[in-house]
Amino acid sequence: MKLLTAAQMQELDRRTIEEVGLPGVVLMENAGRGAVEALCGRFSSVWPGPVVVVAGKGNNGGDGYVVARDLLRRGWTVRTVILADRAAVKGDAAVHLGALLQSGGEVVFAPDAQALAAILSGMDLPRLVVDALFGTGLSSEVGGHYAEAIAWINRTGAKVVAVDIPSGIDAGSGRILGSAVCADLTVTFALAKVGHAVYPGAGCAGELVVLDIGIPRSLSDNVGDDHLLVEAPEAALLCPRRPAAGHKGTFGHLLVIAGETGKSGAAAMSAEAGLRSGAGLVTVACPAPVHAVLEIKLTEAMTVPLPAIDGALSLQALDQVRTLWVGKSAVAAGPGLGRSAETVALVRRLVAECPLPLLLDADALNAVSEVPDVLLERAPGTTVLTPHPGEMARLTGIDIQAIEADRLGVARDFACRYGVVLVLKGARTLIALPDGRIRINGSGNPGLASGGMGDVLTGLIGGLMAQGLSPANAAVLGTFLHGRAADRLSRIQGEAGLLATDLVRELPATRRELTLKGAQHAEG
Ligand SMILES: NC(=O)C1=CN([C@@H]2O[C@H](COP(=O)(O)OP(=O)(O)OC[C@H]3O[C@@H](n4cnc5c(N)ncnc54)[C@H](O)[C@@H]3O)[C@@H](O)[C@H]2O)[C@@H](O)CC1
Numbered sequence: 251m252k253l254l255t256a257a258q259m260q261e262l263d264r265r266t267i268e269e270v271g272l273p274g275v276v277l278m279e280n281a282g283r284g285a286v287e288a289l290c291g292r293f294s295s296v297w298p299g300p301v302v303v304v305a306g307k308g309n310n311g312g313d314g315y316v317v318a319r320d321l322l323r324r325g326w327t328v329r330t331v332i333l334a335d336r337a338a339v340k341g342d343a344a345v346h347l348g349a350l351l352q353s354g355g356e357v358v359f360a361p362d363a364q365a366l367a368a369i370l371s372g373m374d375l376p377r378l379v380v381d382a383l384f385g386t387g388l389s390s391e392v393g394g395h396y397a398e399a400i401a402w403i404n405r406t407g408a409k410v411v412a413v414d415i416p417s418g419i420d421a422g423s424g425r426i427l428g429s430a431v432c433a434d435l436t437v438t439f440a441l442a443k444v445g446h447a448v449y450p451g452a453g454c455a456g457e458l459v460v461l462d463i464g465i466p467r468s469l470s471d472n473v474g475d476d477h478l479l480v481e482a483p484e485a486a487l488l489c490p491r492r493p494a495a496g497h498k499g500t501f502g503h504l505l506v507i508a509g510e511t512g513k514s515g516a517a518a519m520s521a522e523a524g525l526r527s528g529a530g531l532v533t534v535a536c537p538a539p540v541h542a543v544l545e546i547k548l549t550e551a552m553t554v555p556l557p558a559i560d561g562a563l564s565l566q567a568l569d570q571v572r573t574l575w576v577g578k579s580a581v582a583a584g585p586g587l588g589r590s591a592e593t594v595a596l597v598r599r600l601v602a603e604c605p606l607p608l609l610l611d612a613d614a615l616n617a618v619s620e621v622p623d624v625l626l627e628r629a630p631g632t633t634v635l636t637p638h639p640g641e642m643a644r645l646t647g648i649d650i651q652a653i654e655a656d657r658l659g660v661a662r663d664f665a666c667r668y669g670v671v672l673v674l675k676g677a678r679t680l681i682a683l684p685d686g687r688i689r690i691n692g693s694g695n696p697g698l699a700s701g702g703m704g705d706v707l708t709g710l711i712g713g714l715m716a717q718g719l720s721p722a723n724a725a726v727l728g729t730f731l732h733g734r735a736a737d738r739l740s741r742i743q744g745e746a747g748l749l750a751t752d753l754v755r756e757l758p759a760t761r762r763e764l765t766l767k768g769a770q771h772a773e774g
């Protein structure tokens with residue numbers, strides 16, 4: 251599903267008004283009425299209110315006046331609080347404010363903190379709040395009486411319906427600009443916005459309803475796919491076909507470099523995920539001391555012992571690694587590699603020299619963190635990085651809190667700067683492509699928050715690269731399948747106690763389900 255930035259939405263509105271000839275007041279009427287339809291369907295138990303519509307001076311407020319008028323018409327008790335002077339409300343919004351007043355709507359103006367405090371203190375607590383303070387026009391941090399209104403909305407305990415987007419969320423990134431409304435329902439228009447899908451904004455939206463307000467498909471279909479929410483239809487398109495006459499050589503050979511003493515499980519899970527992704531062959535290169543263990547753990551994967559010191563890979567392994575990547579189709583490195591100085595040096599040489607598509611995870615990321623410029627030695631778009639926020643903090647020098655506050659911005663900057671595919675893990679994992687486009691994973695649940703899940707993702711994406719998918723497509727499809735497998739399992743056994751090895755076993759059926767969906771989609 252395509253997601254829009256504020257600028258893209260403003261352009262769609264403009265073209266609908268200017269080229270199609272649908273006046274802005276009509277779009278606003280459709281938006282407000284649609285929002286009322288959606289909220290009445292869900293919150294009839296709180297009828298007849300009281301409802302408070304909190305409106306700003308812009309067009310989001312304009313939608314709010316339509317909502318207030320339509321709720322009034324349906325018998326609700328409604329009061330509208332506008333956080334501005336009447337004279338500040340202009341254009342289409344002023345038309346609908348006039349219509350609300352003419353229809354007998356109760357409207358109060360709170361242009362400053364003092365006026366707002368007086369109004370709120372004299373008011374019964376509402377049972378429903380409609381948030382029409384800011385929409386796509388929010389352009390800076392929220393402060394003053396706007397922030398106070400947001401805090402009040404979140405304190406009321408009422409059901410909260412956000413018009414277009416919860417106020418305080420940056421529509422183009424999902425950042426919270428100061429503070430944000432926490433909604434039970436968000437009703438947005440034409441297409442969902444980036445801020446509905448990317449955390450932390452996504453956590454404020456509640457249920458999301460996307461309404462048609464009359465913007466023609468001919469315009470909305472033409473919007474660029476800079477931001478895509480990846481769900482089953484998008485992922486199905488990426489599933490590689492399996493030729494009927496294929497043999498194990500057809501499906502690629504993944505080299506996994508992983509596992510120090512005490513972390514052989516990480517190497518084993520990556521290797522098994524590579525095989526379960528559909529790769530023809532997987533070879534694991536590991537420090538010699540864990541080799542015997544991996545020989546027992548792994549049946550289908552091949553294993554190669556490499557020189558080690560203190561249980562971890564030594565730099566002496568470099569020549570053998572150079573030989574090992576010959577004839578392989580992709581390399582995945584990092585799970586359980588350890589942080590010894592020699593391992594770090596080895597990983598840097600691997601990054602600089604390996605001519606194959608390369609995935610770096612876990613300790614390979616930590617190694618690269620010290621010299622990220624080594625990534626610039628690789629051809630753009632041939633490297634996938636899969637950091638969790640902590641690893642991202644080490645890669646960028648930005649603290650975890652700041653990364654989580656602007657996941658999209660941080661991921662995109664890094665991907666563009668270093669020419670890599672950056673998979674920033676977490677709720678709604680982001681995949682930032684080197685050209686600045688963003689894919690947002692729509693699958694997964696908190697069941698994925700357990701040890702080993704990252705190792706599985708590494709093998710899965712690596713295995714898909716080995717099968718010939720571009721690093722970008724492998725990252726997008728792998729991330730989706732990973733989350734989808736967890737979704738399938740958690741429906742049967744719940745989220746708690748989901749193990750990484752359970753997930754590995756679920757991958758083939760998950761891929762099959764997706765492939766069938768893709769075929770149905772193509773036929774339909
Ligand atoms: N004709 C149209 O363009 C349509 C617009 N629609 C609605 O209009 C919204 C966009 O309207 P606008 O572009 O007027 O913008 P908004 O109504 O989202 O708010 C922008 C207003 O807030 C001010 N502002 C921005 N950041 C601020 C901050 N941090 N603190 C205080 N004030 C701040 C701006 O100066 C502007 O006056 C959409 O979200 C949607 O709800 C819909 O009615 C559909 C049609």
Ligand SMILES: [K+]
Nearest residue numbers: 381384415417
């Ligand atoms: K809003």
